[in-house]
Amino acid sequence: MTSSDGRAPSTRATRVRGSGGSRARTRAELPAEAAALVAAYERHLHAERGLSPHTVRAYVGDAVSLLGFLYSAAVAGAGELADLDVGVLRAWLADQRSAGRSRSTLARRAASSRTFTAWAHARGELDFDPGARLVAPRAHRALPGLLRPQQANSLLRASESGAAEQDPVALRDHALLELLYATGVRVSELCGLDLDDVDFDRRVVRVLGKGSKERMVPFGQPAERALRTWIEGGRRLLATESSGAALFLGAKGRRVGPRTVRRVVHAAVAAVPGATDMGPHGLRHSAATHLLEGGADLRSVQELLGHATLATTQLYTHVTVERLKAIHDRTHPRAQ
Template structure:
């Protein structure tokens, strides 16, 4: 088959059958394009040696282990797809091993830093009311920035203090939030959102200054700017607030399974990194306080 047809069908499979995000589809398509260029523009002769050869060139170019692990996952998906289509007699991706990527401990705010970042008095301007509501909701729920941007007004259940979130793989979950987030949302929805609404605003909960649905870049800038105001706090964006929320839940006694459900993690291993953060803090406190540490 023509290489462009192969890539086109693979993209369609990822988008419509796997329902992957546009970002993931672009990344996988780019990886496969690079692989096929390495093979001379054909899938003929695509075997495990060819896959390892391409990964070796990536390693020689200085790609990080995490990047290589992701690209290996892409290759497995691609070869399985080609095998099912009958373009390959067998699936060479099954023979690929994956170097385990190191998992660095995420930077988090301590509880006092989180309080300082959130305990501010909005000026009453629509943008300030919006920013405060977004920050409160991100920290209260630990939702992803993409999930925040996708929220509609009807996704917020004020009586039960629950927000309905559409996460990865279009999996829906309900996430509770507290009174401070509810108050900030009420101020935004009553006094801020109506002033930014335009004809094409639709049901989006959070709006940009031109009335359209808020974008992830704007949310990141808001979070970075607010956290920078806290002395001694690590620089972080929305994902840092997600890390902080998960860590503080565990430090407060929440069980790991509950935190997994709140964050929308498919695997418990993704949630366990936050226990490492808490243990690391416990160890530092022990070393500082115990006379025989």
């Protein structure tokens, strides 16, 4: 392989860019100037923007990938941060597409790169912001799989039946399923809940969402009953000195993790005849859609779910319209 000027890429450049290498190795092989910039960017995302660790990892990983591409011999004439322009951004995304990355992944990485270049420009590292000129394909947003209201009721009745035996893990599973469906919270938000985040008098839960934004989300009587039974019965049987104030605990007494919650949801959904396999995010989609189908307005659902923009919440209106069309096609005498 040769670059556009006919020279073979150096071994180091190939390693930096190599699609088979890990992001950690790529980061370690960046020039000192670029490595320091990535470290400063990471601190900015953590301390100033307050993003979640998962989001920070994704943003930093994309910045490392972009800089590794920039400093590699694959970009003719490039070799330092000042060479980062919209042409390099487009070439980087084209390289990602050639590697088989999906449309949604490309859209996410384009948005991530714009965040990085805007920050670098504001910091004075770039004379202009090349990301402002980047136009990337929109992510394809497929309609999510959903539970029908009857299926959601079946899932929770089965869970309640299992909890009737008073096994502490079964009590926990029923409580977290009820709360997930009642509130539509994200799995990370559920796992982060503490005991004092639950206000039984007002029947609301305080949730710390993306960007450290706090919101209050109501829940109904079934979730209240399940939570009280878990806290007063099951939780005290699992609690240890390491439990702290965590609302939901794992079998060993530590704060429950997302992997455990996903396993619980998948198992519960699998027991519902005809239900599409889904995890906690599927319950979130289902809760939002059922709210809209029940007459809730879009702004209220946006607030409940903690969406930053109304456009994200509008996805659920498309789900509802598709269902209405299906019902119309099936039942209206003049539909065919």
